Amino acid sequence: MQDGLEARASASKNERGGVVADGNMSRVDAVLQSAVKKGGVVGAVALAATSEQIIYQGVFGKPHRGAGEDMRLDSVFRIASMTKAITSVAAMQLVEQGVLELDAPVSRYIPGFSDLQVLEGFDETNQQPRLRKPSTPVTLRQLLSHTAGFGYEIWNPLLQRAVASEAVPSLLASDDSFLRAPLVFDPGSRWEYGINTDWLGRLVEIVRGLTLDQVFKDQIFDPLGMQDTHFNLPLEKVSRLVASYVRQDDGSLMEEPREAPPSVSFFRGGDGLYSTAADYARFLRALLKGGQLDGARILRSETVALMGRNQIGNLEVGALRTVDPQLSNSVDMFPGSSDRFGLGFLINEKAVAGGRAARSLTWAGLRNTFFWIDPTQDVCAVLMMQILPFYDDKAVAILDAFEQEIYSNFVMQE
Numbered sequence: 071m072q073d074g075l076e077a078r079a080s081a082s083k084n085e086r087g088g089v090v091a092d093g094n095m096s097r098v099d100a101v102l103q104s105a106v107k108k109g110g111v112v113g114a115v116a117l118a119a120t121s122e123q124i125i126y127q128g129v130f131g132k133p134h135r136g137a138g139e140d141m142r143l144d145s146v147f148r149i150a151s152m153t154k155a156i157t158s159v160a161a162m163q164l165v166e167q168g169v170l171e172l173d174a175p176v177s178r179y180i181p182g183f184s185d186l187q188v189l190e191g192f193d194e195t196n197q198q199p200r201l202r203k204p205s206t207p208v209t210l211r212q213l214l215s216h217t218a219g220f221g222y223e224i225w226n227p228l229l230q231r232a233v234a235s236e237a238v239p240s241l242l243a244s245d246d247s248f249l250r251a252p253l254v255f256d257p258g259s260r261w262e263y264g265i266n267t268d269w270l271g272r273l274v275e276i277v278r279g280l281t282l283d284q285v286f287k288d289q290i291f292d293p294l295g296m297q298d299t300h301f302n303l304p305l306e307k308v309s310r311l312v313a314s315y316v317r318q319d320d321g322s323l324m325e326e327p328r329e330a331p332p333s334v335s336f337f338r339g340g341d342g343l344y345s346t347a348a349d350y351a352r353f354l355r356a357l358l359k360g361g362q363l364d365g366a367r368i369l370r371s372e373t374v375a376l377m378g379r380n381q382i383g384n385l386e387v388g389a390l391r392t393v394d395p396q397l398s399n400s401v402d403m404f405p406g407s408s409d410r411f412g413l414g415f416l417i418n419e420k421a422v423a424g425g426r427a428a429r430s431l432t433w434a435g436l437r438n439t440f441f442w443i444d445p446t447q448d449v450c451a452v453l454m455m456q457i458l459p460f461y462d463d464k465a466v467a468i469l470d471a472f473e474q475e476i477y478s479n480f481v482m483q484e
Contacts, residue, residue: 150435158414219253220264271339
């Protein structure tokens, strides 16, 4: 097994007043090494940074069982809903340019949005869905903050029933048919995770007149030097793709068939990207540094600050109660905390004891990839694994331990 890759960090003040310490890398390494040895995960890549430098990077285990080589820093992962943060940045670039307005009805840009209906339930006589017009139109701000009214069939029983009865296409479809799904509540009346960012990606395509993969390449990936992030993974990079596993009832991991990923022509704003920890860390560092990295600017600092502020008022981000345990466990990232949502990011209202500060930003991907951005302490981190279902107990335990060791070994709060 390969040890954590060497990373250097000198004790110095960073630009936000925190202190980057001479870290004990072996303590952080031990968390991930132990997880591999105990079978909690077959392989993982972890990276932590400030806005100015990498403070920790480590690779552990194998890209798949029986592999002759170790995991690498440039191993490729399916990052699923970590795509959403990138789509949100692409939309906010258009807001900066005055092309989109946060509080304008989305129907101004996508006329079909005016035909959206709300799914209230089902007629128990004929089992047909009961639909009505929403009380207000959906806005761009609501798409970005997941208050537009859309849901996901994984966590919404009404949508699951609608998909099972074939009244609504499944989000698992390879085409864009799932965008025909109805709302499940009136826009702005509550927070619920859903296909909002997929619509956001479609909006970016319409306004730019380009496919989302081209927009990402031109506006984000090339400027930031993210050379290993793609919707369609090039053939020469397929050998670096990490195998995915399914957690069994006895706690073991069953490897899914290893196949070259299919080429896609519909680019989802809500998921679908392949990336590496190193690439994604460059994206996170750009946001941590106010929208720019190594001389390339993707957003203005005031726009980044806006994305990190509460956009849902007194609404709360609730727990996601699974109705499809094969894909996801129930999710409550910060139990006991009344959390909020910004423009593309979950915001924890309370500090994590021994970890990230209050009002840090975070989200994750379905196969247990995770990131956070802590502007207060000038730290960001990414941890990539490939396990279903989402919010796997062992994967979350690894994430929590990784966070604690990063802060205790590399970040000294003043």
